[in-house]
Amino acid sequence: MGRTADVELRNVSKVFDNSVVAVDDVSLEIEPGEFFSLLGPSGCGKTTTLRMIAGFEMPTSGEIYIEGRPMGETPPFRRNVNTVFQNYALFPHMTVAENVAFGLRMKRVPRDEIARRVREALQLVRLAGFEDRYPRQLSGGQQQRVALARALINRPRVLLLDEPLGALDLKLRKEMQLELKHLQMTVGITFIYVTHDQEEALTMSDRIAVMNAGRVLQVGTPLEIYERPSSRFVADFIGESNFLEGRVTGLNGQQVTVVIDDRVPVPARAQDGLAVGEQVTVAIRPEKIRLRPPGMERTDGCVRGRVEEVVYIGTDTYYLVRLTERCTVRVRVQNSQNRLDSGEAVGEGAEVLLSWVPETAMVLKA
Amino acid sequence: MSTTATTAPQTAPLATRRRWRLKPGWLVLNSNVLLTFLFLYAPIVILVIFSFNASRQQAVWVGFTIEWYEQMIRDERVIAAAKNSLIIALVSTAVSTVIGTLTALALDRFRFRAKTAFEGAMYLPIIVPEIVMAISLLVFFNTSFNLLDRWLGLTLKFGLGTITIAHIAFSFPFVAVVVRARLADFDRTLEQAAQDLGANEWQTFRYVTLPLLMPGILAGALLAFTLSIDDFVITFFNAGIGATTLPLEIYGRIRRGITPEVNALSAVLLLASIALVLGSVLLQRRR
Amino acid sequence: MALAERVETQPERPASLAARVVDWIRRRSGVKLSLVLGPGAFWLVVFFLIPLGVVLAYSFASRGAYGQVIWRLTLENYTRFFDWLYIRVFLVSVWIALLTTVICLVIGYPFAFVMARVPRRWRNALLVLVMVPFWTNFLVRTYAIMLLLRNEGLINSALRWLGIIEQPVTMLFTTFAVVLGLVYGYLPFMILPLYASIEKFDFTLVEAAQDLGANTWQVFTRVMLPLTMPGVVAGSILVFIPSVGAFVTPDLLGGGKVVMIGNLIQQQFLTVRHWPFGSAVSFVLMAVVLISTMAYFRVGGERRV
Numbered sequence: 001m002g003r004t005a006d007v008e009l010r011n012v013s014k015v016f017d018n019s020v021v022a023v024d025d026v027s028l029e030i031e032p033g034e035f036f037s038l039l040g041p042s043g044c045g046k047t048t049t050l051r052m053i054a055g056f057e058m059p060t061s062g063e064i065y066i067e068g069r070p071m072g073e074t075p076p077f078r079r080n081v082n083t084v085f086q087n088y089a090l091f092p093h094m095t096v097a098e099n100v101a102f103g104l105r106m107k108r109v110p111r112d113e114i115a116r117r118v119r120e121a122l123q124l125v126r127l128a129g130f131e132d133r134y135p136r137q138l139s140g141g142q143q144q145r146v147a148l149a150r151a152l153i154n155r156p157r158v159l160l161l162d163e164p165l166g167a168l169d170l171k172l173r174k175e176m177q178l179e180l181k182h183l184q185m186t187v188g189i190t191f192i193y194v195t196h197d198q199e200e201a202l203t204m205s206d207r208i209a210v211m212n213a214g215r216v217l218q219v220g221t222p223l224e225i226y227e228r229p230s231s232r233f234v235a236d237f238i239g240e241s242n243f244l245e246g247r248v249t250g251l252n253g254q255q256v257t258v259v260i261d262d263r264v265p266v267p268a269r270a271q272d273g274l275a276v277g278e279q280v281t282v283a284i285r286p287e288k289i290r291l292r293p294p295g296m297e298r299t300d301g302c303v304r305g306r307v308e309e310v311v312y313i314g315t316d317t318y319y320l321v322r323l324t325e326r327c328t329v330r331v332r333v334q335n336s337q338n339r340l341d342s343g344e345a346v347g348e349g350a351e352v353l354l355s356w357v358p359e360t361a362m363v364l365k366a
Numbered sequence: 367m368s369t370t371a372t373t374a375p376q377t378a379p380l381a382t383r384r385r386w387r388l389k390p391g392w393l394v395l396n397s398n399v400l401l402t403f404l405f406l407y408a409p410i411v412i413l414v415i416f417s418f419n420a421s422r423q424q425a426v427w428v429g430f431t432i433e434w435y436e437q438m439i440r441d442e443r444v445i446a447a448a449k450n451s452l453i454i455a456l457v458s459t460a461v462s463t464v465i466g467t468l469t470a471l472a473l474d475r476f477r478f479r480a481k482t483a484f485e486g487a488m489y490l491p492i493i494v495p496e497i498v499m500a501i502s503l504l505v506f507f508n509t510s511f512n513l514l515d516r517w518l519g520l521t522l523k524f525g526l527g528t529i530t531i532a533h534i535a536f537s538f539p540f541v542a543v544v545v546r547a548r549l550a551d552f553d554r555t556l557e558q559a560a561q562d563l564g565a566n567e568w569q570t571f572r573y574v575t576l577p578l579l580m581p582g583i584l585a586g587a588l589l590a591f592t593l594s595i596d597d598f599v600i601t602f603f604n605a606g607i608g609a610t611t612l613p614l615e616i617y618g619r620i621r622r623g624i625t626p627e628v629n630a631l632s633a634v635l636l637l638a639s640i641a642l643v644l645g646s647v648l649l650q651r652r653r
Numbered sequence: 654m655a656l657a658e659r660v661e662t663q664p665e666r667p668a669s670l671a672a673r674v675v676d677w678i679r680r681r682s683g684v685k686l687s688l689v690l691g692p693g694a695f696w697l698v699v700f701f702l703i704p705l706g707v708v709l710a711y712s713f714a715s716r717g718a719y720g721q722v723i724w725r726l727t728l729e730n731y732t733r734f735f736d737w738l739y740i741r742v743f744l745v746s747v748w749i750a751l752l753t754t755v756i757c758l759v760i761g762y763p764f765a766f767v768m769a770r771v772p773r774r775w776r777n778a779l780l781v782l783v784m785v786p787f788w789t790n791f792l793v794r795t796y797a798i799m800l801l802l803r804n805e806g807l808i809n810s811a812l813r814w815l816g817i818i819e820q821p822v823t824m825l826f827t828t829f830a831v832v833l834g835l836v837y838g839y840l841p842f843m844i845l846p847l848y849a850s851i852e853k854f855d856f857t858l859v860e861a862a863q864d865l866g867a868n869t870w871q872v873f874t875r876v877m878l879p880l881t882m883p884g885v886v887a888g889s890i891l892v893f894i895p896s897v898g899a900f901v902t903p904d905l906l907g908g909g910k911v912v913m914i915g916n917l918i919q920q921q922f923l924t925v926r927h928w929p930f931g932s933a934v935s936f937v938l939m940a941v942v943l944i945s946t947m948a949y950f951r952v953g954g955e956r957r958v
Binding site for chain 3: 391394395396398399402403405406407409410412413416426464465466468469471472475476478484487488490491493494495496497498499501502503504505506509531532534535538539542568592595596598599603613616617620624628629632635636639640642643644647
């Protein structure tokens with residue numbers, strides 16, 4: 001099969017008639033068998049990117065390659081990809097079996113083979129016995145699975161999924177996430193998955209491309225994206241982050257020191273090309289911060305602050321801690337003890353010490 | 367009303383109905399509704415009843431008879447007119463359904479120059495007074511027949527052909543409007559899904575677009591059929607001497623004096639169109 | 654599992670001739686457009702726009718001694734219309750159409766109101782009941798009114814039987830008969846758009862207005878009427894247009910005593926055979942209709958929030 005990417009986008013841009021730039025110079029390589037997610041807020045261009053791969057939109061410039069072949073103006077029905085639509089787009093006038101058989105019928109596959117493959121596909125999505133129902137007689141989750149079966153039966157090289165779980169309720173969505181991932185590993189088809197739900201992307205993907213305003217900001221594994229966000233947008237969009245603005249005052253191998261508001265020095269992970277005196281932002285996730293009562297002072301990397309707000313959310317407790325007049329940080333502490341018995345460890349107004357492993361704090365250039 | 371319904375589902379219908387009846391305002395409004403329906407239906411019902419009246423004078427009820435219907439069936443002029451009406455309606459429905467559907471598709475799916483102008487022109491046959499359309503077609507056919515005769519020696523006459531052409535001209539915009547309303551609700555992702563699954567444009571149209579548009583197309587066809595069967599004004603001006611349709615026949619007889627045979631004929635036409643409407647309502651409900 | 658095998662790209666099957674033709678059309682959107690738009694455009698142009706053009710041309714021509722059309726350009730046909738004889742016909746038509754519209758509105762508004770307020774399961778039944786007469790033959794319905802209004806008709810017979818009158822009251826061939834016939838014919842045109850806009854009306858606004866101290870009349874004039882105005886305007890236009898151009902109703906129920914524009918046009922074409930003048934009158938009628946339609950779109954456009 002070689003090492004050609006299943007889908008490759010080279011400098012693809014899409015400008016709509018109303019001169020809105022939906023996709024701006026996007027280049028991506030998606031490997032065979034990969035579960036690849038396009039993640040971003042609504043309107044970031046992820047759906048347009050997917051639709052260009054499917055062939056519903058033509059790029060204004062750049063080229064899309066599927067299995068190494070440039071697609072040019074190839075219409076959707078000549079592309080070896082299939083799509084699962086956001087609203088499923090099941091044909092309301094056809095039964096489940098007819099819906100699933102549609103692609104094979106269009107390719108004039110012999111009748112008995114169609115019957116056999118429809119049976120297999122419905123078994124694969126656990127919908128055997130639903131052949132003669134109409135889409136409107138199915139629940140959202142079942143419709144979703146019909147849409148999957150209808151696409152997968154064609155044995156596409158790549159399956160495109162446009163927020164396929166968006167219409168489902170939370171519990172079903174979690175269930176379907178695992179099912180989808182399992183399905184993808186079973187059939188071994190490349191999945192390109194569009195979502196605005198960061199948790200969904202982190203749960204299922206092999207790699208994620210984070211998009212905003214038509215551009216790809218970062219491509220990486222879920223771990224890389226979460227732990228090493230390359231920009232403020234990514235750090236903010238995926239999970240939560242505190243952003244501390246300050247100036248670099250010390251460079252020390254793996255570690256830098258950034259002074260917030262010219263008063264509070266904080267440690268962070270070093271990065272290439274940083275210079276002393278440079279204005280930067282330190283991004284640190286709330287759960288990476290440790291919070292202790294004062295008096296257990298240690299010299300290295302401790303920051304003093306005052307608790308302004310305590311919010312109990314069940315699994316965790318959030319503390320809003322003020323460092324300087326202009327700067328507060330959110331700290332997330334897991335409730336490992338029964339809070340009713342142990343009482344509130346730290347109350348509002350309490351003086352606290354914050355510390356973190358310097359490697360967990362990212363320096364982002366301003 | 368709705369709040370009671372949600373809080374007390376068992377007693378709600380009763381409470382709703384009682385309150386609905388007791389208010390004096392509602393009483394006035396309800397009698398308005400009843401009187402309106404009386405106004406709309408009484409003349410029709412009386413017409414049908416009196417078509418069974420044995421008296422020739424009809425002022426008073428004398429006795430039940432189906433004599434007028436028997437006479438009607440035996441009347442060759444009526445049979446010929448009915449045949450003409452049916453032929454014209456069938457041809458005009460078939461043609462205007464095809465043209466109307468295509469036009470709706472063109473307006474919904476294509477962008478072209480002068481589209482707004484075309485749309486405006488297409489609505490004209492709907493709003494222009496029937497009599498204007500009738501005389502314009504009369505003048506047009508007359509003029510062009512004269513010219514054809516003079517230049518090519520081709521002799522054409524008013525008749526079923528001119529009537530059918532005229533009926534298509536006023537029916538197809540109605541079909542287009544009905545089908546276009548259906549297209550406006552059409553979920554285009556279904557067509558994309560079909561293409562995504564390997565259907566080319568023709569297959570997409572044949573297996574997805576067309577079946578989903580069918581209720582709209584059928585409704586349009588039914589409308590075209592009713593318009594054609596019922597049309598009097600435009601037919602009247604474009605029929606020439608030979609061809610008669612049912613409405614023309616009825617009109618001619620009314621002008622000659624009111625007779626029980628006309629009542630029978632009118633009653634039949636009335637019940638036929640009511641059957642058509644109810645049929646279409648049932649047809650749409652089933653879908 | 655069958656799906657697990659990674660199947661290489663399916664070889665493209667040789668396309669059938671039909672498919673190749675379709676494909677050729679697909680790639681040329683101009684060809685496709687003319688196939689789809691062509692028939693409609695042809696019919697519209699040849700059997701509607703050109704005939705209207707011919708009528709327009711005729712309206713500037715002259716009439717020969719034997720009723721033939723003579724191509725001598727003149728504005729005579731239009732100036733002739735300003736004869737009091739014809740102005741009267743015009744005014745009578747507009748008056749009758751306006752009367753019809755107002756009566757339909759007065760009957761139709763409360764009717765549509767009730768229809769929009771009854772429990773949902775009744776609404777469709779009521780809607781069908783309104784639609785049915787609308788779909789039945791107009792000529793026959795006019796004839797049904799004729800039967801009722803005749804001197805020997807049911808109304809006069811009943812009145813005489815009750816001893817209220819001795820001589821039959823003349824109702825047929827009067828303005829009253831024509832207006833009644835038009836109201837009877839076009840009432841559904843008023844009810845349907847009114848129903849559509851009242852049904853969309855948010856009735857919690859009534860409660861809000863009452864809460865703010867408005868009485869029933871104020872609620873109606875200040876809140877409900879303005880918000881349902883699009884329906885009122887649409888219904889009025891839909892009744893006014895066919896009424897002003899009516900032909901069958903004044904012909905049968907007016908019996909030559911009530912002459913509307915439609916009758917005038919018919920006379921000019923079939924009896925008098927003055928086609929140029931008939932054409933001019935037709936265009937005056939068209940102008941009235943088009944101006945009312947444009948007024949409707951303007952008002953409708955402003956009301957659309």
